[in-house]
Amino acid sequence: MDFHIKYITPDIKLSTYDDKLFKTETVFEYHMLVWFISGETKIIQADRSYTFQAGDIFLIPRNHLATIINYPKDGLPHKAVVMHLTTERLKKFYSNIDTEPKNLRKKTGIHIFNNHPLLESCMASLIPYFDMKEPFPEHIASLKIMEAISIIREIDKNTDAVLADFEEPGKIDLISFMEKNYMFNMPLERFGYLTGRSLSTFNRDFRKAFQRTPQRWLTKKRLELAYYQLTEKNKKPTDVFMEVGFEDLSHFSYAFKKQYGYAPSGVR
Template structure:
């Protein structure tokens, strides 16, 4: 795997990936503003999938589970400029801005800005700084992040509902959350955090509700979803295993055969 990241500040980076495919399941602790230079990315969330290509600009909100699959394309590497919109930066930005309470805590989703010229100009202006030998001046970095936030607010009047929401996850309904998000291959600690629980409380609540261990339940649900994709959607095992939460094809094939008595490659 050939993966390179250049930082001009801790919150602004250029990532380059040359291998065939890179997949991760993650929850970002800050909002990510991304501009694609080349390659493709598929982002899978509980209720929707997205495919982003060269030139696309999008915002991934914090504290939301997603499977991210990066691909080189047309002989070019997967390459993107990424800006972290941290809670600290956003609190500073919004410190003198009055936001009505009704505009906060709305539905959070990935926001696509469809190659918007103002955002593209802002992010493209960062490219020369990645080749600088001297450190990137912090005051310029701060201005660039402020510029990006200001443009987002100008082109999306509802973006404050995302950017100005500083609350952490509270204790939520475990059944509803797990039924929507079981396909994400996250640690149990992370599942606990996102449902407002410590690991021990998560395990205790889970056993009480589902009458089994989290790992057994997760494996069962992921195999059921894989079976559905293979039978009903006519997908190939190689196209399914990552989307349902398995790390590699051999582990998926072993678990699938153990559950159903035949290899996933034999599904017609």
């Protein structure tokens, strides 16, 4: 795996990946603004999926589960500039702004800015700083991030409903959340956090709701989704196993055969 990250500050980085693919399943602590330079990324969320290529700019909201698959493309590495929009910085930004985010339409998915020239210029202006040997001044980094936030708000005022929402996840209905997000291969601690529970409370509530352990229920649901993708969508096992929450093809094939009696490659 050839994966490199350069930081000019803890909140601004340049990531480069040059291999067959790189997959991760995560929930981001902070909002992430991404400018794609080369390569391709597929982002899978509970109710939709996205494919991004060179030139695309998008905002991934915090506390949303996602499977992310990065690919090099056309002989070029997967390369992107990323800004972390931290809660602390956003609180400072919005402290002098009169906004009512609860009255705005809150978009729960990824915000796409379609190669907007002002935003692209802002992100591209960071490239020379990654070659600097001396430390990047924090006050300049802060100005760059504030500039990006200001441009985002000009492009879409409804982003205030996301950026100015500082609430942490509260206790929510466990059944509806898990039925929507079971395909994400996350630690149980993260599922607990996103449903407003400690790990022990999550396990207790889960057993009460589903009458089985989280691990057994998750495996069964993921295999059922895989079976549907293979039989109804005519997808290949190599295209399915990552999307339904398995780490590798061999583990997926073993679990699938154990449940259905034949390997996923035998599905017709």
